[in-house]
Amino acid sequence: MSEEIKLLKGNEAIAYAAIRYGTDGYFGYPITPQSEVLETLMAEMPWETTGMVVLQAESEVAAINMVYGGAATGKRVMTSSSSPGISLKLEGISYLAGADLPCLIVNVMRGGPGLGTIQPSQADYFQTVKGGGHGDYRLITLAPSSVQEMADFVGLGFDLAFKYANPAIILADGIVGQMMEKVVLPPYRARKTEEEIRQENPWAARGKTADRKPNIITSLELDAAMMEENNLRFQAKYKKIEENEVRYEEFQCDDAEYLLIAFGSSARICQKVVELARAEGIKLGLLRPITLWPFPTKAIAAYADKVKGMLSVELNAGQMVEDVRLAVNGKIKVEHYGRLGGIIFTPDEILEALKETIINQ
Amino acid sequence: MELNEIISPENLVYDKPRLMNDNPMHYCPGCSHGVIHKLIAEVIDEMGLEEKTIGISPVGCAVFAYNYLNIDWIEAAHGRAPAVATAAKRLNPDRMVFTYQGDGDLAAIGTAETIHAANRGENIVIVFVNNAIYGMTGGQMAPTTLEGMPTSTTPYGRSIALNGHPLKIGELLAKLEGTCLVTRQSVHTAAAVKKAKKVLRKAFENAMNKKGTSVVEFVSTCASGWKTTPDKANKWMVENMFPFYPLGDLKNKEEGIGI
Numbered sequence: 001m002s003e004e005i006k007l008l009k010g011n012e013a014i015a016y017a018a019i020r021y022g023t024d025g026y027f028g029y030p031i032t033p034q035s036e037v038l039e040t041l042m043a044e045m046p047w048e049t050t051g052m053v054v055l056q057a058e059s060e061v062a063a064i065n066m067v068y069g070g071a072a073t074g075k076r077v078m079t080s081s082s083s084p085g086i087s088l089k090l091e092g093i094s095y096l097a098g099a100d101l102p103c104l105i106v107n108v109m110r111g112g113p114g115l116g117t118i119q120p121s122q123a124d125y126f127q128t129v130k131g132g133g134h135g136d137y138r139l140i141t142l143a144p145s146s147v148q149e150m151a152d153f154v155g156l157g158f159d160l161a162f163k164y165a166n167p168a169i170i171l172a173d174g175i176v177g178q179m180m181e182k183v184v185l186p187p188y189r190a191r192k193t194e195e196e197i198r199q200e201n202p203w204a205a206r207g208k209t210a211d212r213k214p215n216i217i218t219s220l221e222l223d224a225a226m227m228e229e230n231n232l233r234f235q236a237k238y239k240k241i242e243e244n245e246v247r248y249e250e251f252q253c254d255d256a257e258y259l260l261i262a263f264g265s266s267a268r269i270c271q272k273v274v275e276l277a278r279a280e281g282i283k284l285g286l287l288r289p290i291t292l293w294p295f296p297t298k299a300i301a302a303y304a305d306k307v308k309g310m311l312s313v314e315l316n317a318g319q320m321v322e323d324v325r326l327a328v329n330g331k332i333k334v335e336h337y338g339r340l341g342g343i344i345f346t347p348d349e350i351l352e353a354l355k356e357t358i359i360n361q
Numbered sequence: 362m363e364l365n366e367i368i369s370p371e372n373l374v375y376d377k378p379r380l381m382n383d384n385p386m387h388y389c390p391g392c393s394h395g396v397i398h399k400l401i402a403e404v405i406d407e408m409g410l411e412e413k414t415i416g417i418s419p420v421g422c423a424v425f426a427y428n429y430l431n432i433d434w435i436e437a438a439h440g441r442a443p444a445v446a447t448a449a450k451r452l453n454p455d456r457m458v459f460t461y462q463g464d465g466d467l468a469a470i471g472t473a474e475t476i477h478a479a480n481r482g483e484n485i486v487i488v489f490v491n492n493a494i495y496g497m498t499g500g501q502m503a504p505t506t507l508e509g510m511p512t513s514t515t516p517y518g519r520s521i522a523l524n525g526h527p528l529k530i531g532e533l534l535a536k537l538e539g540t541c542l543v544t545r546q547s548v549h550t551a552a553a554v555k556k557a558k559k560v561l562r563k564a565f566e567n568a569m570n571k572k573g574t575s576v577v578e579f580v581s582t583c584a585s586g587w588k589t590t591p592d593k594a595n596k597w598m599v600e601n602m603f604p605f606y607p608l609g610d611l612k613n614k615e616e617g618i619g620i
Contacts, residue, residue, distance in 0.1 A: 025451070025452050053448075055447070057444070058473055058474070061473075062444040062474050062477065065441035065445050065474070066444050066445070067448065068437070068445055069435060069444065069446060069449040070449065070451075072445070073415065073449050073453055075453075092441070095438050205415050205433035205434060205435050205449075206433060207412045207413045207414055207415060208411060208431065208433045209412050210412075214427070214430075214432055215433045215434075217434070217435045218418075219436070220436055
């Protein structure tokens, strides 16, 4: 079947895109503001059409370990949750990374810490791009800023996860998850056949055939020398991803004297800030990292030679700003503006902050 | 008779199971794991399930089960094997998926995953090795440690007031609608081994025939953890473990759970 245009919530778009992408399994546990992913999948009953398995797990912990089990057999499997639930999943995510398993995780962020709030936030940036779970691992991190990207990044996330045998995560927030927009859903792709899975994922634990040794999926290695080798292999993989998979979008950056750096829903709000600033004669641009890891370090470093200052606009207390500062390396002034705990900033207050902390300094 | 005559193939009455390899086992002398591994290897081979079997190994002494049986394995995080098995089986319904878990893995940290997988009636086999102690970490109290039993974290014996009661998880699982077979076996005598193998085969058949969750508990010895000899461990198990964890079927629904 072909493309279809629908008016959907971001969370619903994830569900529809997952079915159309040929996902083999979804395992999740309800938590606001992302429960529509599981609800939509259950209402659509894809097990009767594409054969996709959908299961409400007993906990976020169980759900991520179901993802581990499914991924270990070479299947395309995913889970979704929101901040407190992702904290629970981090053990499993570290195991997935440590066993080179591809999968897709979705975090529709809400305000923390603790039980926090159900309102939108971007305060899980550190947790997602700096590790979160134990050990030196990285997640391929995609940050959607529209419902269309919620749908598109399901396919992109799975493709990158399988290309590099590594977990990928869609780091969305409550705004993108809950807002409704027009979305073009992709055409249906068939789920992989037994033969395709065996050919494309010869490492998968699917039952040992006579022509090979047992496939063992594990992250355990008690020999420290060999565990260092494993870590070096992970680092080589991460370097390759950093070289090849950086994605970002530029908005009126060509003649910009100042730059906003923002991801996800903050970047949507910042587009309006650029408009307002330009109406006042301020040459402002916006750089939107689409991949938060790998981070667009080189692109931001290049702008450090062209613009006078940057403002990192985030719904948190200042997390991505650290990566922006590392990229800029002290060449120009970099400040942060954020709102916390579920409060969303207005374009006016961001423009005000830009003037106060960057332009008028 | 010369040695070479004695060991000639036609005189062999016993052989190592084909699916067990020659890797040196890390298990201590007198440990039950080796015999249980052997039974699993034999049953898989006899049922012709080598290409269909996915084993889920736990965290605990059996974490390295994957080193000894030549089948595909997934090593799960501590306690999560039933969740891992749930997805492996649901996504690959024609496969034989079993977990292999100790008492700490199954009945302490993994209690939620165990109960919910069994309650959903996942078509998997849970092999449960209950030796009433944490072997891998050096002999700490397990959820199944008996009252008064000394361990490194109950040096004066398990106190009900301090530590609560030993958990009869088998009885708990037998009450759930999703289980079709919950049985308690041991491998301390030849007769027990023979019986256990028969029950294990039934469990594997249940999984293949989608009859619900099968739980095969093995009341087992841990000579090192119990700080005794293999022989004395067997006697101690018979005298102390069997009265509290009596052997036999706790549940055996021939027709399955009817899903």
